[in-house]
Amino acid sequence: MNIWEIIVITLIKILIVFTLLLLTVSYLVYFERKISAWAQNRIGPNRTGWKGALQPFADVGKLLLKEDIVPVNASKVVHTLAPVIALFVAFTTFAVIPIGPDIKLFGYNIQLVAADVNIGILYVLALTSLGVYAITFAGWSSGSKYSLLGGIRSSAQMISYEISMGFSVAGVLLLAGSLRPYDIVYSQSGWLWNAIIQPIGFITFFVSAFAETNRLPFDLPEAEPELVGGYHTEYSSMKFASFFLAEYANMIISGALIVTLYLGGWHFPWLESFGLAPWLVVTIQILTFIFKLAFILFFFMWVRWSIPRFRYDQLMNLGWKVMFPLSLLNLVWVAIVVMYIKP
Amino acid sequence: MAVKKRTKDLTFWQKIYLPEIAKGLALTFKNMVKPKYTIEYPEDKFIPPPSYRGRPVLVMEADGEERCVACGLCARVCPSLAIEVQASETEKEKERYPVKFEINMLRCIFCGFCEEVCPEEAIVMSKDYELAFTSREEAIYGKDKLLTPIDQLNDRIEFLRKYK
Numbered sequence: 001m002n003i004w005e006i007i008v009i010t011l012i013k014i015l016i017v018f019t020l021l022l023l024t025v026s027y028l029v030y031f032e033r034k035i036s037a038w039a040q041n042r043i044g045p046n047r048t049g050w051k052g053a054l055q056p057f058a059d060v061g062k063l064l065l066k067e068d069i070v071p072v073n074a075s076k077v078v079h080t081l082a083p084v085i086a087l088f089v090a091f092t093t094f095a096v097i098p099i100g101p102d103i104k105l106f107g108y109n110i111q112l113v114a115a116d117v118n119i120g121i122l123y124v125l126a127l128t129s130l131g132v133y134a135i136t137f138a139g140w141s142s143g144s145k146y147s148l149l150g151g152i153r154s155s156a157q158m159i160s161y162e163i164s165m166g167f168s169v170a171g172v173l174l175l176a177g178s179l180r181p182y183d184i185v186y187s188q189s190g191w192l193w194n195a196i197i198q199p200i201g202f203i204t205f206f207v208s209a210f211a212e213t214n215r216l217p218f219d220l221p222e223a224e225p226e227l228v229g230g231y232h233t234e235y236s237s238m239k240f241a242s243f244f245l246a247e248y249a250n251m252i253i254s255g256a257l258i259v260t261l262y263l264g265g266w267h268f269p270w271l272e273s274f275g276l277a278p279w280l281v282v283t284i285q286i287l288t289f290i291f292k293l294a295f296i297l298f299f300f301m302w303v304r305w306s307i308p309r310f311r312y313d314q315l316m317n318l319g320w321k322v323m324f325p326l327s328l329l330n331l332v333w334v335a336i337v338v339m340y341i342k343p
Numbered sequence: 344m345a346v347k348k349r350t351k352d353l354t355f356w357q358k359i360y361l362p363e364i365a366k367g368l369a370l371t372f373k374n375m376v377k378p379k380y381t382i383e384y385p386e387d388k389f390i391p392p393p394s395y396r397g398r399p400v401l402v403m404e405a406d407g408e409e410r411c412v413a414c415g416l417c418a419r420v421c422p423s424l425a426i427e428v429q430a431s432e433t434e435k436e437k438e439r440y441p442v443k444f445e446i447n448m449l450r451c452i453f454c455g456f457c458e459e460v461c462p463e464e465a466i467v468m469s470k471d472y473e474l475a476f477t478s479r480e481e482a483i484y485g486k487d488k489l490l491t492p493i494d495q496l497n498d499r500i501e502f503l504r505k506y507k
Contacts, residue, residue: 038375046383203361306367
């Protein structure tokens with residue numbers, strides 16, 4: 001394949017990923033409202049379109065038409081920059097996550113990932129660290145004490161849980177021997193997914209994913225009763241929409257990471273032994289990835305209404321005194337597995 | 344007075360918190376799959392029980408005549424002065440009939456005093472709660488909007504005789 005073919009194929013992949021991610025994020029808002037409603041014995045939006053399915057378009061329309069308010073005390077440049085960074089981080093992280101094996105289309109061998117980077121997981125970890133800046137900028141530049149408090153709390157929370165996230169990922173990398181997402185998925189063949197081999201690492205990564213995305217039970221930075229909305233108090237219209245979208249995009253990315261690292265990516269156990277046609281196998285594998293991702297996202301929303309919020313000191317206690325030692329323990333366990341059980 | 348310090352210890356399994364999370368998730372999931380109580384108005388309308396106090400209506404018997412004798416008790420007892428009655432003579436046995444009977448629905452507070460005080464069972468509270476007007480004049484209901492046939496009001500009249 002010459003350079004032009006590569007560029008065109010990559011551009012098409014970027015377009016598809018971007019569009020699908022935007023659509024999924026807006027429909028995640030709709031599903032969140034519906035699932036929250038069901039958990040509370042009511043039905044969610046059901047008036048716009050069939051069963052309320054056009055609600056995201058109504059939401060986007062409303063947010064677009066609102067007035068954009070910038071507080072007097074705000075630093076204008078940083079105030080505008082913060083949601084841009086949040087969105088940028090959220091969307092570019094999806095470039096390295098594969099949703100299926102290689103497919104052959106029109107004579108080209110296409111990988112189902114926008115960028116096959118051989119340090120993919122490092123790239124993802126670096127970008128999540130960059131995401132902390134978005135919230136810090138938002139909290140500081142709004143010029144209000146609630147925003148500042150919310151921003152600082154959120155940054156501290158995200159930094160603390162990045163450590164246990166990194167060490168849990170290190171356990172996965174030890175087993176897979178490579179940072180490339182494809183290698184990690186291939187190392188989980190069959191039904192022995194990483195969630196079964198390293199359950200402690202799975203739990204610490206899962207909890208850290210909740211904390212990284214500022215999702216209940218770790219959502220003190222944006223909790224309305226405590227902080228009037230935290231770091232996004234002073235944002236309105238499209239900038240608020242950007243934060244909103246970035247939060248849901250982060251949720252999708254955490255879900256996709258959990259599926260790739262711990263739940264076997266697109267593997268459907270014993271699918272090869274059924275002896276189906278190759279295109280059917282690939283379709284089933286892509287659908288398996290989507291189904292696993294959908295289940296993880298449903299789990300995110302399910303947990304939101306089931307567990308009370310953590311107080312800030314309980315949160316930090318959990319991050320530093322419980323998750324960090326547990327992830328180190330997990331690393332030791334994986335080392336034992338690699339040395340004695342695997343070969 | 345010695346104050347006893349009460350510390351509630353969590354068991355080992357509660358301290359780990361993961362089983363508690365699982366219990367919470369099970370409860371939420373149970374509620375997710377339960378059928379909901381929401382009445383999806385306006386496709387499904389709420390039918391109130393006979394004891395419901397909807398808007399007041401005049402009882403119209405089978406031959407098309409109202410029971411009201413225009414005694415004026417309902418207008419006198421109404422707390423918000425919503426009822427206006429104008430009496431006149433008639434050749435029938437009841438000798439009096441209302442030539443003008445108006446209830447201003449914007450003043451009516453749906454208390455039911457008019458129904459309680461009426462000696463003829465001529466005004467009762469119906470089950471109607473869907474009242475929307477487009478102007479103040481439209482909200483003054485005359486006899487044409489207030490007269491309803493008696494077969495629509497039977498359960499209310501039965502409730503009144505049994506309990507009031």
